[in-house]
Amino acid sequence: MRRTFMKFGLSAIALSAALLSGAAFAQAQQTLKIGIIAPLTGPAAPWGLAMAEGAKVLANDYNAKGGLSIGGKTYKVEIVAYDDKYKAQDAVSAYQRLVNRDGVKHIAIAAGVSTLAIKPNIENDKVVVMTAGYLANLLDPNAKYMYRMWGIPADYYPGIYRWLKDNTKERRVVILGPDDESQREMVALSNKLLKEHGYNVLSTEMYDKGLKDFLPLLTRVLATKPDMIDLGGTAPATAAVLVRQAREFGYKGQFFIPGSSAWREIMDGAGAAASEGVLNMVYVDPTNDNYKRFAAEFRKAVGQEPNESMAPYTDGVNVLIQSIVKSGSVEDTSQFEAGFRKAFPMKSMQGDNLTIGGGMAHGIDHQVAAFRYIGAIRGGQLKIIGKIQ
């Protein structure tokens, strides 16, 4: 009986010690929750998954090194991601859950329409938002808590079209783009910049986003004999169908895609011969070792190749995290802006120097000046032939 009592007593002591040390550990390491609102299902899911999964790999990297030191405390990074299905009302629901139920004060958002939907709330809630949305009106001098993780077409299109004029000889262009609010802005901007650089813009055509049969559209535009087709921000799978159908119709000219990274889908869907020479704005140099590591983790988690927007999206989340660290506070988001300015310059996933931008174009410099690469499909591979910021 005495032995039983001793065994019980020792067990109780050991259990108490374990519980107390666990509690102490839990007290020492708190949790920094970063919210993600992105399309995790539906046609835009490649972009949303790129944001969510890239953020999770980044969080794992930080946690593997022992977490983050913020204001004298150690924080574990946790990513809380909700699906907005690329719809405004679902974005609002996701925002309410993150802020009211999960206590999140820092959120990254993929879509412009989603960001626009929650924008009226963030100033009152003092929630910091880092958006990837392309709509120009997301940033304004009154939006103290809104930040953008990269330049929008209004910021980088001038550079990319300058590069195009200096490095290619085609001058008769047709612009095609999917019909939505942000794409209309992009097509209008492309039209303006091409004309400024002396191009002959034969026509601009907006097509329904769900369109798959491009034969009637191509019949019309190819009759004008362009030597370049600018595909704007066409979704990758659709770009592959367009390239293939145009080549079948005998089009031998240049394709230029300044608004979305679609080269992998074009090579898979249109084939090596049809995709030869396609020029595409890309977010990554696919031979970059750190990008390859992130891509491998993504493949393990999702079972597919990541969309390359994962690179700038992850950089955006990293800017968010490092700005929180530099601000010295997770709870007091009024300090975030000071932390944002101290976080730069910082390295991107691929080793480029990220800086702050956006002041001149948007009236407030709450934007990350990210790099864009220009790639050409040659011999079934993507070759990086230019870089702009």
Next chain:
Amino acid sequence: MFEQILVNGLLAGLIYVIMALGFTLIFGIMRIVNFAHGEFYMLGAVVVLVLFGQMGWPFFMAVIAGGVVSGLLGLVLERLLFRRIVGDEMAGMIMSLAIGIILQSVALIVFGPAEQTVTRPFSGTWSLGGAMVPWDRTIVALCALAIIVVFYIFLKFSRLGLAMQAVAQDPDTSSLMGVESGSVYAASFSIACVLAGLGGALMAPIYTIGPYMGELPMLKAFVVVILGGLGSLPGAVAGGLLIGLSESVLATHLDATAALIASFVIVLLVVITRPTGLMGRSVR
């Protein structure tokens, strides 16, 4: 350009006919508007993605398998679910909508959201007058014509086909004449799903494959059937070709949005002026 517009319209119209035939068959016999029809189209394409694209089956075998798989699923769903609501159009619409959403969601979970492509079994073009005709669409058009002919022969000359026509005209009388309606419903629903599955399977290498790929073909089938007449098979053929040609003209000279608007304006005009469609029968 005129020849190109004509060729584009006929190529598109033949696929609309395949979709519309199945859609109108179900309505004609079971009085069910099958809003899941697009998902059977998607299922056929997914079968080709897996068998032809990933497992290396010969293309036409994969297409046939796509039709068969869609047909078998249709058979099961008809027996378990749709048989209970034959004749109840509202219940049929709601049930088919629910099944369509379930099938889309299952495809999303299993295959993911990204649209996928398969290597084309046929490539290149040939000239027909002043028109360039892609070989892959030519093959699809020839297969669609063959399917329409076989289906016509089946309906007109086979015992089951005649039974289907009898039930469509008058289920009570045909029952008195010894036609077992349950078998007819099962065969009709299954054949309709086979047609949708074959359509999706044939189109799989031409467009992209994804969980939502059946939505637009479903919409087009609906427009074609309203134009041609719900329950009318000749109407589905005429409507499909008419819509294909009119869309080709409008999409080439204006844009695809104008063509879509025009399709639905046609639907509105038909519903107002000739509710039974160009070749439809009056509602019994």
